[in-house]
Amino acid sequence: MSLFRLNFDTLPVNTLVGADRRTFREVTRGAEIDPSCRGKYRLTRLVRGMLDPFYLLNERRYDRLPERTDLEPPVFIIGHWRSGTTYAHNLLSCDDHFGCCTTYQTVFPHLMLWGRPFFERCMAAVMPSSRPTDSMRLGVELPQEEEFALSNMTPCSHYHFWMFPHRMAEYRERFLTFERATDREREEFLAAEDRVMRIALQVSGRRQFLSKNPPHTGRVAMLLERYPQARFIYLVRNPYVVYESTHNFFRQTINAVGMQRITDEALDREILLNYRALYESYESARGTIPEGQLFEVRFEDLQESPLEIVELIYDRLSLGDFQQVRPAMERYLATLRGYRKKRYEFDSRTIERVESHWGDALREWDYQL
Numbered sequence: 001m002s003l004f005r006l007n008f009d010t011l012p013v014n015t016l017v018g019a020d021r022r023t024f025r026e027v028t029r030g031a032e033i034d035p036s037c038r039g040k041y042r043l044t045r046l047v048r049g050m051l052d053p054f055y056l057l058n059e060r061r062y063d064r065l066p067e068r069t070d071l072e073p074p075v076f077i078i079g080h081w082r083s084g085t086t087y088a089h090n091l092l093s094c095d096d097h098f099g100c101c102t103t104y105q106t107v108f109p110h111l112m113l114w115g116r117p118f119f120e121r122c123m124a125a126v127m128p129s130s131r132p133t134d135s136m137r138l139g140v141e142l143p144q145e146e147e148f149a150l151s152n153m154t155p156c157s158h159y160h161f162w163m164f165p166h167r168m169a170e171y172r173e174r175f176l177t178f179e180r181a182t183d184r185e186r187e188e189f190l191a192a193e194d195r196v197m198r199i200a201l202q203v204s205g206r207r208q209f210l211s212k213n214p215p216h217t218g219r220v221a222m223l224l225e226r227y228p229q230a231r232f233i234y235l236v237r238n239p240y241v242v243y244e245s246t247h248n249f250f251r252q253t254i255n256a257v258g259m260q261r262i263t264d265e266a267l268d269r270e271i272l273l274n275y276r277a278l279y280e281s282y283e284s285a286r287g288t289i290p291e292g293q294l295f296e297v298r299f300e301d302l303q304e305s306p307l308e309i310v311e312l313i314y315d316r317l318s319l320g321d322f323q324q325v326r327p328a329m330e331r332y333l334a335t336l337r338g339y340r341k342k343r344y345e346f347d348s349r350t351i352e353r354v355e356s357h358w359g360d361a362l363r364e365w366d367y368q369l
Contacts, residue, residue, distance in 0.1 A: 013044040014163055014257035018108040019152040020055060024048055026155040028259075031164050037259045051108075054115055061113040062195075065202055072208040074197060074227055075319070078217040079235035080278055082245035084299030085145075088235060089212035091306060092313075093143045094328040097320060099206030101196055104140040106148035112199045145213045146196045153196070156181065156189040158215045165254050165262040168270040176274065177218035177281045190226050217278045220285035231317040232289060234282070237299040238367045239275075239358045240346050246271050272357045279361055292318065298365065306333060 016024055024045070033041050075098070079085050093100050104120050105112055111119050124140045151159035161171040173180045178189070197209040216223060223230060250267055286294065295316045302309045307329060314322040346354075346369065355362065362368075 011256050012040060013047060014040060014259065015107060015148060015159075016152065016163060017044050017047050018051075018106075018110065019048060020110055021049075021052060023151075023153060023155055027160050027163070031259065032166065033259050034261050036261070041259055051111070055110040058110050058112065058114040062199070065113075065198065068198075068201070070207055071201060073229035073231060074209040074211055075231045075233065075317070076216055076223060077210070077212040077233045077235070078220070078282070079214060079237070079299075080217060080242055080246070080275055081214045082242050082249055083214075083235045083237040084302060085212050085214055085235055087299070088233060088302060089143050089145075089210070091310060091329055091332060092210055092233075094332050095210075095320070095325040096328075097206065097325075098208055098210035099201040099204035100143035100210050100212075101146040101149055101200050102140065103138060103142055103144040105196070105200060105203075106144045106146065107152070109149040109152050109196065109199070112203055116203070143210070143212065146193070146211060147213050147215050149196050150189070150192050153192040154188050156185045156192075162253055162257050163259045165258055165267070165270075166260050168262075169273070172270070172274055172277055176215055176277055178222055179281075186222060190222070193226075214278075218281040220282060221288060224285070224289060230293065231319070232294045233313060233317070234286075234294065234296045235299050235302070236296070236361070236365050239354050239361050240350060240367070240369060241344050242275070243271070243350060243354050243358070244344050244346065245342075246275075268353070272353060275358055275361075279358070292316065 016027065019027070028041075028045075075092075077085050077088050077092070089100070092098065104116070104123055107123065108116075108119055120140045147157060147159045151157040151162075156175055158171050158175040160175075161168045164171075174185070175181060175189070178186050181189075197211075201207065201209055217234070220232065247264075247268060250271060251264070254262060254267075295313050297309055297313075307326060310329065311322045311326075314320060351369065
């Protein structure tokens with residue numbers, strides 16, 4: 001273990017360190033930087049600028065990538081944050097048929113085709129070894145949600161709110177569901193998504209992209225238009241647990257990478273609105289997903305009977321022979337034995353907020369305290 005390994009509370013830069021020049025400039029233009037974050041902002045800007053020459057080398061290699069005609073429709077794991085999407089992603093990624101966006105790719109999407117081994121070693125030497133919210137293992141080579149990569153590739157990403165939480169409402173309205181985005185912004189985002197997939201599959205040598213990205217829950221219609229044969233795996237979890245866990249996750253992440261400070265009350269308000277936006281967008285789009293391309297599951301059921309549920313997923317979505325990948329998934333599940341789930345106790349404030357704002361989800365999925 002490196003003596004220099006950091007934790008989330010001591011990260012000297014934020015995730016924009018891997019952004020291209022245009023994205024960094026547009027996202028930070030006119031933004032108010034909290035005085036306590038100015039050192040992190042300056043160092044992020046400095047390191048980002050130093051990487052520009054390497055990005056040019058990467059771009060030249062990208063332009064020479066051959067077109068692949070053997071690729072299969074992507075599989076999107078969706079669901080609100082803290083609904084078990086990471087668990088599902090890690091489980092299905094045991095199938096070496098799938099290519100995924102890695103943690104390294106999310107931070108340095110412009111250094112995937114040139115210098116990757118060197119920069120991976122540098123990143124591995126200092127990055128935290130586990131997530132602060134649930135202690136799940138982190139590693140440069142492990143699967144990760146591509147929205148972090150997209151936030152370094154385009155200003156049209158919802159995840160810029162991590163750095164600038166005062167603008168959470170704006171990023172939700174424009175780039176979570178894209179309902180208030182322009183056609184140009186939608187096309188720029190989808191082009192970046194195409195690029196993430198293409199590079200991940202090129203580097204891994206795989207044929208089918210496996211995505212895990214909670215914001216995509218609000219973009220099903222847009223994704224289906226782009227990838228009409230795509231498969232979707234939608235996870236839901238007890239909304240009371242989701243509310244408590246999401247607040248902890250958002251608070252810790254913003255404290256680690258944010259350039260602004262936000263009160264708990266303001267953060268809670270945005271969390272409640274984000275959930276509604278995702279829920280309503282998904283509900284309006286789910287009926288347009290063709291038969292055989294959607295599987296919906298409660299996280300509690302997946303966690304209770306993972307192999308049985310995944311076998312159903314493979315059968316329903318025509319993902320291949322489950323029995324061939326079952327041993328790999330069994331080995332992964334064995335590494336989780338002894339993992340202690342957090343127990344939640346809900347106060348009256350949490351109960352009132354969830355029932356008043358997310359009552360539809362409670363009733364539809366029959367969740368109770």
